[in-house]
Amino acid sequence: xxxxxxxxxxxxxxxxxxxxxxxxxxxxxxxxxxxxxxxxxxxxxxxxxxxxxxxxxxxxxxxxxxxxxxxxxxxxxxxxxxxxxxxxxxxxxxxxxxxxxxxxxxxxxxxxxxxxxxxxxxxxxxxxxxxxxxxxxxxxxxxxxxxxxxxxxxxxxxxxxxxxxxxxxxxxxxxxxxxxxxxxxxxxxxxxxxxxxxxxxxxxxxxxxxxxxxxxxxxxxxxxxxxxxxxxxxxxxxxxxxxxxxxxxxxxxxxxxxxxxxxxxxxxxxxxxxxxxxxxxxxxx
Numbered sequence: 001x002x003x004x005x006x007x008x009x010x011x012x013x014x015x016x017x018x019x020x021x022x023x024x025x026x027x028x029x030x031x032x033x034x035x036x037x038x039x040x041x042x043x044x045x046x047x048x049x050x051x052x053x054x055x056x057x058x059x060x061x062x063x064x065x066x067x068x069x070x071x072x073x074x075x076x077x078x079x080x081x082x083x084x085x086x087x088x089x090x091x092x093x094x095x096x097x098x099x100x101x102x103x104x105x106x107x108x109x110x111x112x113x114x115x116x117x118x119x120x121x122x123x124x125x126x127x128x129x130x131x132x133x134x135x136x137x138x139x140x141x142x143x144x145x146x147x148x149x150x151x152x153x154x155x156x157x158x159x160x161x162x163x164x165x166x167x168x169x170x171x172x173x174x175x176x177x178x179x180x181x182x183x184x185x186x187x188x189x190x191x192x193x194x195x196x197x198x199x200x201x202x203x204x205x206x207x208x209x210x211x212x213x214x215x216x217x218x219x220x221x222x223x224x225x226x227x228x229x230x231x232x233x234x235x236x237x238x239x240x241x242x243x244x245x246x247x248x249x250x251x252x253x254x255x256x257x258x259x260x261x262x263x264x265x266x267x268x269x270x271x272x273x274x275x276x277x278x279x280x281x282x283x284x285x
Contacts, residue, residue: 002027003166003197004051008065011046011055020046021055022221023065030165033188033198035212035229037205039242042218044201048168050074051199053082069166084115087159089152091171096155097143104146105130105139108157115162122161129157132194133187149180153187160191167191169200173207185211209233209246209266217241230263230270 004027011021021043028034036044049055053074056063067074069085090096101107105126112122130136133153138146146154152172159167169188173181185207192198202208208215208229215232217225219241225232233245234253245253245264248271252264257274265271 003030003070004028004199005068006050006065007067009047009050009067010062010064011050012062013059014061016061019221021050024218024221024223025065026216026223026226028197028199030197031192031195032213033192033211034200035208035215036199036201036218037203037208037215037232037243038218038224041220042242043221044218045170046221047218048088048170048199048201051166051168052086052088053077053079054088083164084162085164086166086168087162087164089156089159089167089169089172091174093148093151093155093172096158097151102142103139104135104141104143104154107143107154108161111158111162125161125163126157129160132160132190133157147180148176149183152176152180152184156184156187156191164196166197166199169198169202171201171203173202173204181207205233205244206246206267209249217243228263229266230259230261233266234258234263 006024006026009021009024010019012019024047036047038044046055049059050067051069051074056075057079063075069082074082098107098110101110108126108129109122112125130139133156135150135153135157138150143151143154173184176184181204188198188200189211212229214227215229216223217232224241225235233249238245246266248268249264249266252258252271258264259274265274
């Protein structure tokens, strides 16, 4: 059964003529890592906000179609209730830091305090989230003393402790250096291993190719394609939609190296595996 069902979703921001989302339909299953790619203005952030009900319950405008999460129509539920099912991690972790807490531990506890979670349960959840994200050693640090990658993991921990089944991330590594980006992707991979559904808007194509189960390609508010990274990044029209294929995909395309399905590899590991398979086949022949 699909965890998220999007049916003919259409949305236009107030006082605009163009649809930000134009007839999007898809299903996302529990435990998937979905990468969302596309040029600026393609509708990626709007789609991620629609999954949390911020569109249209907070950002008002013309809305059609439906989004259901675990069978609940997001338009008919409150954002407060949906926050316990879907967590949203913003592009800039500073947007999620309250500024009212002196330590990382207390910052992570903020949402739980608002929902009146019992102290013992609160400690259990916080300790578990910090251990999962490898930030236990930071618990007594001041939030604003953290590096970018550390702060983003703290923000992610603040979402995890609410125990949502779905975590939506809107370009969480856009302001991070390579080390910080890798820290976040390792943390997100650990969450997927825990059975969480991950939906990530991201411009770092190499990371999306390596970590995603499926990729959504958006352009001009429309869903152009949705499939495995190899299927999407092997498309001949990527450039028309403002997307550059991963480096190894570009190299393999130039060399004519494809798998049996006709797709190009998207990572070093896939490229190496395909070349080794071809070599063995050649030796056997």
